[in-house]
Amino acid sequence: LAKTTQPISMDSYEGQEVNITCSHNNIATNDYITWYQQFPSQGPRFIIQGYKTKVTNEVASLFIPADRKSSTLSLPRVSLSDTAVYYCLVGEGNQGGKLIFGQGTELSVKP
């Protein structure tokens, strides 16, 4: 399973775009990149998943360079309610459910 590295914490202000980068140097060919969001005392919530290039949904965008050794979660115009921990996970779709959560990035959005 590929190990991921993310910044431990980030600060931002309301209305700004936030980019959180995750390093996964030993990503395997069959691995997908998935991001989750977790609020205190709640379960994580799936945000976005991608394999290469760019993926966009109503919540975020995920940018993956050609070598796939890193990925960037982009949150447009954050609000106070986006304050949460964001987890980057890398894994194969049929690996038996082994989601390995790292420390995540604690994002704090200020007014």
Add this chain to the structure above:
Amino acid sequence: ETGVTQTPRHLVMGMTNKKSLKCEQHLGHNAMYWYKQSAKKPLELMFVYSLEERVENNSVPSRFSPECPNSSHLFLHLHTLQPEDSALYLCASSQGAGRNEQYFGPGTRLTVT
């Protein structure tokens, strides 16, 4: 509301008690998971069930005993726990074990006294 419910939301139990945590998913998924999250720590995968059969057990102590009677329900039976077992216990489900898109319940906050 993710379609995964957990009861109770909070539980305080002594080290000699026996209790059970319940999880129910209303998404038609065929895989369910138990995770443990201690304070300021990442989630730890405990058990995985696919089509009601256990496919993963990450060396969890025997004082934690899972049960999956059908694809919609998952239990975690607890007995003779230790104070260090105090944590947030999260249930999740997915369409197929190993899918990275898992849907989590709100969790049960367990305190062992």
